[in-house]
Every structure is written in C-alpha cells, then in structure tokens.
Amino acid sequence: MTLNVYLSGEIHTDWREQIIGGAEGLDVCFASPVTDHDASDDCGVAILGAEPNKYWHDHKGAMVNAMRTRKGLADADIVVVRFGEKYKQWNAAFDAGYAAALGKSLIILSQDEHQHALKEVHAAALAVAKEPQQVVEILRYVLNGSLPT
Amino acid sequence: MTLNVYLSGEIHTDWREQIIGGAEGLDVCFASPVTDHDASDDCGVAILGAEPNKYWHDHKGAMVNAMRTRKGLADADIVVVRFGEKYKQWNAAFDAGYAAALGKSLIILSQDEHQHALKEVHAAALAVAKEPQQVVEILRYVLNGSLPT
Amino acid sequence: MTLNVYLSGEIHTDWREQIIGGAEGLDVCFASPVTDHDASDDCGVAILGAEPNKYWHDHKGAMVNAMRTRKGLADADIVVVRFGEKYKQWNAAFDAGYAAALGKSLIILSQDEHQHALKEVHAAALAVAKEPQQVVEILRYVLNGSLPT
Amino acid sequence: MTLNVYLSGEIHTDWREQIIGGAEGLDVCFASPVTDHDASDDCGVAILGAEPNKYWHDHKGAMVNAMRTRKGLADADIVVVRFGEKYKQWNAAFDAGYAAALGKSLIILSQDEHQHALKEVHAAALAVAKEPQQVVEILRYVLNGSLPT
Amino acid sequence: MTLNVYLSGEIHTDWREQIIGGAEGLDVCFASPVTDHDASDDCGVAILGAEPNKYWHDHKGAMVNAMRTRKGLADADIVVVRFGEKYKQWNAAFDAGYAAALGKSLIILSQDEHQHALKEVHAAALAVAKEPQQVVEILRYVLNGSLPT
Amino acid sequence: MTLNVYLSGEIHTDWREQIIGGAEGLDVCFASPVTDHDASDDCGVAILGAEPNKYWHDHKGAMVNAMRTRKGLADADIVVVRFGEKYKQWNAAFDAGYAAALGKSLIILSQDEHQHALKEVHAAALAVAKEPQQVVEILRYVLNGSLPT
C-alpha cells in the first residue's frame, strides 16, 4: 500500500521538509503546491503575458497554480493542510473544503489560538495535529500499525 | 427554471437580507447557514450535552451546523460566499472550496483589500462582486436575461 | 427547505413515533423500513414463493426489503440510526456504513454502554444522541436555527 | 489482472493469515485494518494527545483508523468481512455497508448461528462462506478459473 | 414516498396493464418504452428520413427510442424487466445490465424454462417473479409494508 | 413524465420559437441561453464593472453566462444543439461536448453542408435533424409514442 499525501497550506516554514524527512522509509508519495512565493504569484504573467491590472495578474497565476493543486488533491489519499500564524490563508481553507467534498482523509495542522476559527474545518478532518512530527506518526501508523514509543 | 442559491460566509452585516429583498419576484430559492452567532456556536452542547473542553464544545456544534451547510451546498445551483472585513473566515473559504469541488457556480462577494489573499478562491469563481446588489443583478440576468438599466 | 430523513435501526420501541410526533410542524419528510417484524421476515416467501431452506427464505425477504431501504437511504439528507439494547443489529450498522459512503449526514442514537463498540460508527456521524427528543431538536435547529429553551 | 482484496472484521483469530497464506502465488494484493487491538484503541491519543473523556479517546482513535479503512475499501475490488463468534462487531457491518454502497464485490465469512441476524448483510454479498479456505478458493477461481479438486 | 418504476422488456402481452391496474391507488409513477412495435421500429426514419440500408433504418430508430429508455431508467427507483416466451429479447437484457450498473433495484419477470439462461441477470436482481401480480405485491409491500393475505 | 430540454446554439433565427410553439401541449420544460446578443456579450461588465481589455470584457461575460448554461445543461434530459450557417459557433460545439460527457441525450440540428465538419459531434448524438419541426416530432414521440402522420 502506497499512500498519496498532498501537503497544502502555509509556505513560510519548513513543515513540509520535516514531514517528508520524518517519513523517510515509509511508502508515501508526497505532492505539494509550488512553495516559491514569487514564482507562485507571477507564474501566470511570466508564461502567458503581463497584465496591467493586478486582479488579472493574480488571476492568471492562480489558474496556472490550480492545475497543480487539482492534480495533487485528486490523486491524494490523505490531504494535510497547515494553518500558520500569519495571513488570511484562505487558499488553505479552500483546499480543505475541496478535499472534504472529494471525500479525502483530511489532517489539519494548526495551533490552539486558531481553534475556534477553524472549528468547521476541524469538524471535517480525521485528525487535528499541532506538530509535523504527529503527522509523520499518523502516516507511520496508517501504513504499518506502529505507534510512537 | 428555479435557481437554488446558498448564501455562505460573513454573518455580521445584512448582505443576505439585501440580496433576498432585491431578488423579490425572481424565481430563486435561498438557503443560508444559521446566522445567530451564539446559537451557531452552542447548538452542539445545547442539544447533545455540555463539554468541559472548548475544542469538543466547538466540534459538536460545527458538526451539527454541517448538516445544514451540506444540505444547502448540495442543493444549490449557485453558491455565493461573502468575505467580510474582519476575522479569519476560514469557514467561508472552506465552503467555497467545497462548492467548487462539487462543480457549483460560485459568486464571491469581497473587497479590494482582500483581492490578493483571495486569488485562488476568485480563480474558482464565475463572478467576483463587491456589492450585494450586483449579486441580485446576476441572479436577475441568469433567470431573465435582463441587465441593469 | 424540506429535509428528507430516514429512520433506520431498532424496531422494538416507539422511538420513530417520538421523533415524527416531536417534529410535527417542521418541514421534514420521514421514511423508515417496514417495522412489522414478521412481515419483514416473511415478505420474500409470502410474495415470491416458499423456500424450504431458511437461508434462502431470509435471503428473499432481505432482498425485497432492500428495495425500500435503498430508496430511503438514497433520498435522505439525514440518516438517523438507532442502536437498541438487544440483538446484534448488524443491519443498523450496515445502513450506517452505506449512508456514510453515500456522504449522508448521519445521526446515531445509542446508549453509553455501547459507546466503545460503536466508536467507528460514531466517528462517521455528525451527531451522537441518546434520546429521540434530541434528534427532534437537531432537526428543528437545522431547519429553523432555534435551540431548545 | 491483480485483485485488490480488503480483509475487514474480526481480529481475534488467524483467518487473515490463513487466507493470505492460502493465496500465495496468486496475483492478489491484500490490505487489512490494524489488527493490534491496543494500538487500534489508543492510536488517537498516543499520537494526538490524551483525552480524559473515554468517548473522545475512542473518537480520536476511530478517526485515525478510518484513514486506513477508507483507503483499503476505496482501493479494493473485493471486500471480505468476517463476523466472529463474539462481540457486537458493528464496525464489521459498517464496513460491509460502506463497501456495498461503493459497489464493491462483497464476501461474507460467517457462521450458521448468525445467519438470521446477518440476512441483510448477506443479501448484499456475492458470496457467503464459512471457512477462510473457501475465500482462497473463490480468489483462485476469480483469477484463474480453476476450481478445488 | 413516490416510487418511480420503469417497465422494460416484452411488448406482446398485457403484463404492463396488469401491473399498472393492480397498483391503482399506490403512490407509483410508471414509465415504459413505446410498446407499439411498428412505431418503435420506424420512428427514426419516419421523423428523420428514410434509409435504404436496413441496418441504418434500425439504427436511427433505436437511437430515438434510446432517449425514452435512458430517461425512464435514469429516473427509476425500481426497474422491472420481463422476459417473454419468444424472441431473443436482447434489449431486455441490455436494459437489465444498464439498470444494474446504475445501482437500480431490479425485479425480473421470467419463466422457469429460462431460469438457467437468465442466471446472471437473476443474480443482479432483488426479486425474480413469475406473475405480474407478484410485482404489484412487491410494490405494495415496499410502499406500505402490507403483505398479500 | 416531464422532459427537460435545453436548446443550445445558434441565436439568429427563430428555431427555438418554432420548437417551443410546435411542442405546445406536450409535457416539456424548455430552457435556453440568453439569446439577446448584446446582453450576452456585455452582461459581465454591465454588472461587475468595465474592463479596458476586450479579452477580460468577454471573459467576465462568458463566465456569467456559464451560470445559466451549466444549470440548463445539468437539468436537461435532452440537449438540442443547432449549428447555423454562419460563424464559428464554438460555444455550440462546446455545449455538445459538455452534454455528451454528462451522458445527456443529444439532438443536433444541422445542414448538409456541415455534415463532414460535424461528424464527431453527430457521432455523439442520438438524432441528427435538419428542421426544428423534426425536433418537435422527436419530443412528441419520446413522450407519447405517436409518429407524424
């Protein structure tokens, strides 16, 4: 059994690397959005031509990024969404909703201070964790049945 | 043709009333989440028993509310999601993602200051409006083909 | 908004009548399995001919009953499954699993003594209640937003 | 043709080993739930933090286990569910219902004494067997067309 | 609860009238193919222009009839397929397969002499009856829970 | 049985009126795109604000129109697509492909001169007609089984 795991959400810390590193040796296939903030913002206009209006600049980029996001979500068995300390992070919550509607197993990585604001998102999840290491432990348990010692 | 429209998101202003009032006479059937903030927060424990832990207090409520939200989203032809000025509003973005995955027509009501943060959500929408009146005009046009004069 | 609610499970007490009576005046359309135990056991052979082997006697009946169950589950927005004090009640758990796979909102009516044995079923539910009256209160809240006073 | 087979249900005897051993050499890919009873009960709190309330203790575990169960059921061509002599085994019946709603081919392993109680579950199955060896013979026949001699 | 029932198959006897007449007073909505043999054969060329080649003559008609058949099957809760004494009746078996793949509840009306030839079709059905009156009794039981006296 | 019919394609002749008029008295519910060419082109900017760039002007309008088109296609049992004498009419072919992928019954209204260019579209249709009156005759036959005299 190979688990396909999509790592959505916050792109400013190394939580993805912690999970991928921690899961070394497990039969997991990870996918993620493009996490280079500038590339992600500008991919639309860089490839398809400049837009004077910021709205359409952003729109073109968001649609190119959607090709990768949709593929990652569609192929995933488990979708992990991390909510960080800052910013609105509406794309993270959007991905969580999208994954929930597809019936994917959802793991939310979030902090106590956001507990109330995330209650609808948490209610759609099969696990709510605080640390990337807990996600690794879930993946190990789901694959091998072994618990942290 | 009757349009089923679900009005998701911000619950602190009267935008739903503006849309429902403005659409009077149109063949639209509206649905919404429970917009009484306290009832929405406490419905789980009020019906199913108290929880000392705030997380589970919120969890029980969010799951009861999900019964209404899922029904509203599943039945809708068009889902309108309004993002207000304040709060994280992750449930709004979650609903938008959920609706997008179900292939619903999505209208986002948002302000310029949130344009960049909402770019992935906007990219999944068929219309991005600023005023409730614009939503009314879209509904009138979709039903009757008549434009604002 | 009309809610379609299927009442599955235990057939030896009047819990269905309590819910249907309590929900009087609410815009709910209820459906249920045939709750006459003998008719339910014998419908297959009574209509389609006797079977000397008890297995096939039961099989024919279970398949005729499945026509009603599937229709009820397919049409439902909310599926309520009650687990009683006695018997194996595997058909109740089967209906709960079937409803979960269809993405229906699930309410489980169960007692404390069965909490551990039902943990997987509970984990798929949006509400776990002990009393029929709580189900009525959930339906009222989901439809009207009003909580018990 | 590779058959994906999920082995659900009773975890106290070695029926899974009998089937997997008997199917050696056949092109079958087996999956199962975690069958270590203690790990299965405690996985939620062991990874995500203790819960004083037994209900939520169980809930957290059941949801983590659901990630594995859902993956196994979703990937399966054939789902085998064994009902043992003891316990309520509602999770087994729940899995059977879930698999039936997904349109999976269902094999039930059960004993005569449970025949009546399982009639709705049996009615959704393509085979009802008493011995693990019969499941092996079905898998061999489905793959190779060869019958037991 | 209204049952939608599609009556497929043999068109040379009055079995449909027997069922529809027998079900008078029940909340059933029946649909059927066009049972005028000549109209059914010639509808394509009568409306869309003659074809010198019999194959295309038949093809055009079969495709126009498919519009009605697909609608009837798609809307049905229960599909009844009757196999008569004569002819190949491959369209009846085709409809049965189509209905099975859509997950519809299937009732087969057939005679003993065809039992072996129909075994795969019977295996997909929830009831196998010999007389139209039995179908009426099934519909009455499914709707009202009352058995023939 | 009510037939839902969506009338897609060419908007410069009165073919829709001919079909709707000819079908008077039949149990058909028709839907269509907005056929006022100017309104259809400008609806996006008229409601949601002007765009200096013609591409985005058109884009906003096409997305608002998509709300009506998707609803009409999703609700339809039968989709009629007319290809006229002039213009590229890619939106007509797009609707035909969309309807085909949804499994809708497709009727194409086209002229001999376009036969070769439309062969892939025709191959997905259940009827290819030249005159609106033929569509009326199909609808009458599908509903009532009566052929033109």
Added chain:
Amino acid sequence: MTLNVYLSGEIHTDWREQIIGGAEGLDVCFASPVTDHDASDDCGVAILGAEPNKYWHDHKGAMVNAMRTRKGLADADIVVVRFGEKYKQWNAAFDAGYAAALGKSLIILSQDEHQHALKEVHAAALAVAKEPQQVVEILRYVLNGSLPT
C-alpha cells in the same frame, strides 16, 4: 497508452484466441470471463456447498462469476461483446448494457441474421464488426493509427 479490453459473450468458439493472437505486439491488456462452461456453472456450489434447488445452484455460481465480470468491466477501456449463433445469450446483452451505463467504449461482434434483434445493443456501440480480425484492426488503429493494408 495501454488499452484494457474485456472480451464478453459467446464461449463456444475461439474468437477470443483469434483476437488475442492477432493483437500480439500491441499494448493491450485482455480480460475475459471464465470460459470453461462447467466450471462457470458449478463454481458456486463447488466452493460454497451444494444446493438441491437448481435455481440457487445457478444463483451461487452466477454471483461468484460476477466478481470477475465486474472487475473486468470496471477496469476496461473497451468492451467487446460477441453474440454467437446459438442460445439466448442474455448474459452477453446484460454485459453490454452494464458497460454502456459505465460509459465504456463498446464493440459488438455479431452476424447479419441478428441485426434487427440487436439494434438497441448496436445503437449503444462505437463499432459493430463481424469478424474477430476486425476487432484486432480496430485495436491496432486506436493504439497506433495504422489501418489494414
């Protein structure tokens, strides 16, 4: 591109071998029902226990065979169904209907004398052939674009 092809229908001639042999070197993965007539008839009772009643004898076998058929149909890109000269062959027509409802590409292998009786089945097919060699040529063309010389 690998094509998955399921070969359904008549089991008394070597048409499957002709197709599989003719397609040697093409990237095709073939599946078929069990074509040993006796094994196919008796598999149910041979594995799961004898039945005195021929109906249930056949039923048990048909259900075990359904595991293989459903897997073959579900995995297929193209389903080939051959109708032979003899017998009712209702299982062949059933498979064709099942495949059509799943949206599979359907090729029918049949003879002129059955043309009228098969018109509904043919109308659901993308090709109607008379010789196994034609099926090979279709597979070669679909994979490589090369036509017979």
Added chain:
Amino acid sequence: MTLNVYLSGEIHTDWREQIIGGAEGLDVCFASPVTDHDASDDCGVAILGAEPNKYWHDHKGAMVNAMRTRKGLADADIVVVRFGEKYKQWNAAFDAGYAAALGKSLIILSQDEHQHALKEVHAAALAVAKEPQQVVEILRYVLNGSLPT
C-alpha cells in the same frame, strides 16, 4: 508526479511535436488523436466495410476515433486544445466541452483573431496560450515550479 496530457485539436501544423519535443525530460505522458487526416476519415469503412452514403461513412469513422479520444480525455490530467487558423474545428470545441464537464484542467492554444468567438471556451480554461512553447512552460512549472528565465 506524472502528468497525463491530451493534445486535442488542429492537425495541420507541428504544434504537437513542438510541445512534446520541448517537454523532453519532463515527467509527462502525452496522448493525441490520430493525426493522419485520411486514416482518421476512412478508418470506419476501411475496417468495418464501405458505406455508399457519405454520412454513414463519416459516422463509422468518427465512432472508431471516439474510442481513442475518450480514452485520451478520460486519462488526462490536463487537456490542451489548439484552434488553428482554418476550418470549423467543431471537434476541437467538442473535446474542450467534454473535458470541461469531466473537470479536467484545460489549456487553450488560440490566436487573437478568434478571441471573441472562443470566449465561452476560454472561460472554461485555466490557461489561454498563443504559442506551443508557452504550453511547455506551463507543464514545466506545474511539475517543477520553475519559470522561464
């Protein structure tokens, strides 16, 4: 992550070769229709027998080609549709509509002069490009996150 990409539309220039060549080294699996115009037109009659009527000649060919097109579209993550300078190209628009209804990520390759006529098709796309090289850059970005320098 392997991307499956289907290249639909215009067959008179070497745009497919440019994309496939440009994407060398990327983890992309390309599929295309048969681009030999004569083979594509004649495949039906060449394999299945001549038709005196040009309509049925074309029909047989279009249906054989549909086997390849449907497989390519069904397997694709991303569908690229190019509209050339000449011809009606209704099959290109049909494929775009079909892909959109399946929820595929759509890239349109088109020229400015067709902008208005393609506005409904563009509105369903995640990217609208003018040059094959831009498609390569999108694929590279979606897979690797690297932008053109």
